[in-house]
Amino acid sequence: MKKILFISMLLSFSIISACSDKEETPNVPNKPQEEQESKVPSKSQEEQKTNEPNKSQEAHQSHENQQEPTKANKGNTVASLTQASVLKNIKSQLNTNLPITLPKGLPISDGTLLTATTKAEVNQVEILFFESNKYLPINDPKLKNSKTATVIARLVVKQYKNAKEANEQIAFVNFSQNGGQEVDLGYNIKGYQDAGAGSLWTGWNEGRWAIETHTRTDNPEAGVKLAKQAVQFLETHMLPIPKQNGFARLDVYKSGSLIVWQDEKLVYMLDSIKEPLKALEITTAFYH
Secondary structure, rough: HHHHHHHHHHHHHHHHHHHHHHOOOOOOOOOOOHHHHHOOOOOHHHHHHHHHOOHHHHHHHOOOOOOOOOHHHHHHHHHHHHHHHHHHHHHHHHHHOOOOOOOOOOOOOOEEEEEEEEEEEEOEEEEEEEEEOOOOOOOHHHHHHOOEEEEEEEEEEEOOOHHHHHHHHOOOOOOHOOOOOEEOOOOEEEEEEEHHHHHHEEEEEEEOOEEEEEEEEOHHHHHHHHHHHHHHHHHOOOOOEEEOOOEEEEEEOOOEEEEEEEEOEEEEEEEEOOOOOHHHHHHOOOOO
């Protein structure tokens, strides 16, 4: 009987101990291995995220590249703005009521700046254009010194009483009716040559313009060559439209080029231009 009681007590103690051990150890379920691995990025994924460019940064860089002009374009833009501001300043300093037009720009040497002197009277204005190696304001007294700046051209605009009187200042000639020896100047344009007093003239008409080149009789080919160059240039450049006529004389020897045209009661005259083709280039800059 005692033996049976002892065994019962021993079994009861074992059961109580087992229950106590079970309560002390918490039951923490293990997360599936696949779920844990999914939250840890692989090395290749990390490298891909590191190397992937930021979209906003990429767009900003692309915009900057599109806005950044080339050095050549920057230079051309600066030169254009500089001439535009100088020409605007010239016109404001004329203090005239004459409705004159200025060129959009002038051909100047690389590295030089445009400047000018101005004179204004009641019915006439005069502008002397210069190119200078350094900045000189309009009408700077230093421009009177020929070593400071180089003359590009002189422009004189005069107003007459009426259009008829203004037209009388233009030496317009219809060369086909005036006669002379024909010469082919290209682009289906015929020139007409006339000689006298040691000079040789080659003239032709383009619209309301009469144009001629001048050389000496001992150098006849130079006049034809210059005429052909002028015709070629005017194939891609427009002279101002005169009201009523215009006249251009281009001198081979760079001493007597003269361009005159009428705008109603106003007469424009360009001279003091050494290079004859530069004279044409400056004149075409008046076309608007």
